[in-house]
Amino acid sequence: MENKGITILGIESSCDDTSAAVIRDGMILSNVVANQRVHEEYGGVVPELASRAHQQNIIPVVETAIKRAGIDRNEISAVAFTRGPGLLGSLLVGTSFAKGFSLALNVPLIEVNHLQGHVLALFIRENGVDYNPPKFPFLCLLVSGGNSQIILVRDHLHMEVIGQTIDDAAGEAFDKCAKVMGLPYPGGPHVDKLAKEGNPLRFEFSRPRIPGLDYSFSGLKTNFLYFLRDEIRKNENFVEENKADLCASLQYTIIEILLNKLKKAAKETGIKEITVAGGVSANSGLRNALMENAKKHHWNLIIPKFEYTMDNAAMIAITGYYKFLKQEFVEQSTVPFARTQL
Numbered sequence: 414m415e416n417k418g419i420t421i422l423g424i425e426s427s428c429d430d431t432s433a434a435v436i437r438d439g440m441i442l443s444n445v446v447a448n449q450r451v452h453e454e455y456g457g458v459v460p461e462l463a464s465r466a467h468q469q470n471i472i473p474v475v476e477t478a479i480k481r482a483g484i485d486r487n488e489i490s491a492v493a494f495t496r497g498p499g500l501l502g503s504l505l506v507g508t509s510f511a512k513g514f515s516l517a518l519n520v521p522l523i524e525v526n527h528l529q530g531h532v533l534a535l536f537i538r539e540n541g542v543d544y545n546p547p548k549f550p551f552l553c554l555l556v557s558g559g560n561s562q563i564i565l566v567r568d569h570l571h572m573e574v575i576g577q578t579i580d581d582a583a584g585e586a587f588d589k590c591a592k593v594m595g596l597p598y599p600g601g602p603h604v605d606k607l608a609k610e611g612n613p614l615r616f617e618f619s620r621p622r623i624p625g626l627d628y629s630f631s632g633l634k635t636n637f638l639y640f641l642r643d644e645i646r647k648n649e650n651f652v653e654e655n656k657a658d659l660c661a662s663l664q665y666t667i668i669e670i671l672l673n674k675l676k677k678a679a680k681e682t683g684i685k686e687i688t689v690a691g692g693v694s695a696n697s698g699l700r701n702a703l704m705e706n707a708k709k710h711h712w713n714l715i716i717p718k719f720e721y722t723m724d725n726a727a728m729i730a731i732t733g734y735y736k737f738l739k740q741e742f743v744e745q746s747t748v749p750f751a752r753t754q755l
Contacts (some may be wrong), residue, residue: 420490421515421735423730424475426507427499427527429463431470434726435482435489439729442482442536444727447474452751478726489520491742494731496524498559502723502750503617512745521742523733528755530728531690532566534721537731547715548686554675556699557673557691558584558599561628561671564677568687569735572755575682576626576674582635583667584693588629590637590663594652603662605696611661616640618666626674626681633666664698672702679710686692687712695722715748 418438425432434444440602447470479486494511497504515522523574532553547553547566555562561583563576584601593599596607608754619636621629641659644651648689652659679687699714721727735743 417488417733419522420484421730421733421737422475422478422489422492422501422591423525423728423733424464424471424492424507424511425527425530425724425726425729426467426471427495427497428503428724429466431507432475432476432724432726432729433471433478434728435478435484436537436727437484439536439731440540441727442484442723443478445474445478445481446723453583460500460502463500464506467506469584472507475510475514479483486518489518490693491515491521491523491733491737492518493523493525493729493736495527495749496532496731496747498750499751500583501564501749503752504751508749512672513709516745520748521737522745523670523736523738523741524743524747525729526753526755527724527729528555528560528562529570529572531557531731532564532572532688533569533735534690534725535688535715536569536729536735537717537721537727545715547686547713550680550684551686551688552675552682552684553688554671554689554694555691556583556671556689556693558582558588558693560691561630562755563626563675565682565684570739570741574755576628576738577679578628579623580629580631581630581631581634583671584691585656586634586667587663587693589634593638593641594656594659601677601693601696602669604664605698605728607660608664608698609644609661611657611659612635613665614654615658616662618662620666620670626678628670628674632671633670637663664696668696668699668702671699672706676706677712679712685710685712688715689719690717690722692723695719700706710742711729
């Protein structure tokens with residue numbers, strides 16, 4: 414039989430998006446994501462509804478990924494799945510499907526840490542696109558709805574968190590502050606859009622004084638809430654009349670908090686190879702600020718493509734590929750976990 418390389422099927426179901434992807438020898442063949450619109454009316458993800466939607470989506474999403482990849486399922490070398498962190502009910506759907514699929518095909522099972530997947534999305538290769546991955550060691554600013562971390566990456570499978578949030582993540586601050594302004598869920602993209610029309614220096618919000626490289630966003634969130642409450646008492650139309658400036662000032666503050674610690678980490682480690690990952694890395698204000706700092710501090714900055722910043726199975730498949738090379742497989746008894754570290 415002809416050797417067709419290492420082909421990994423990746424499955425991602427940690428939150429509210431069901432995704433499947435196929436990667437062969439590090440090259441992306443397909444990446445399918447089914448979004449769940451059901452949560453929008455609730456202003457946040459409802460775990461029970463998320464797990465039910467995963468159950469409905471998982472089979473058609475996997476079938477579509479295999480079909481788009483142009484492969485036969487018998488060519489799959491291993492199945493990689495998100496073990497955690499995430500919503501336990503959602504993770505159970507992806508884990509259970511991955512176990513069944515690996516049993517049916519008699520191929521190995523590979524568990525993937527969702528956070529590690531976000532970092533390794535930087536190594537996804539695309540046909541006909543220049544491949545420019547970061548060089549080791551590098552620093553990765555991982556910013557998403559549930560995580561804000563600075564990670565020192567020494568190798569594909571050797572990562573160390575050197576700074577992280579002690580409470581809320583940057584994505585939570587975006588979404589929760591957007592919610593009190595009456596913006597739809599998820600709020601981050603709406604804040605980003607309105608911020609382009611506003612004055613980022615119009616309003617000043619609190620910045621935490623956290624030692625070392627750790628983050629905190631709960632104080633900013635509370636300060637923003639109380640500021641709006643006080644201003645609405647004086648003028649009930651305050652938010653509507655100042656929405657663009659509020660978004661611009663909020664975004665400016667969050668980005669400044671993120672970058673101050675990243676600059677400190679770069680200075681302390683002497684590393685100039687800088688990357689960003691996670692859903693919040695799609696924010697245009699953050700990307701622009703990173704590019705400005707890269708010029709100023711002579712960083713080699715690498716930003717992933719937009720479709721690989723959000724939760725997706727391509728990042729799970731690429732992590733599975735590097736784990737396959739090391740023969741890092743797990744048993745059928747493996748269970749998912751809601752919380753974990755890298």
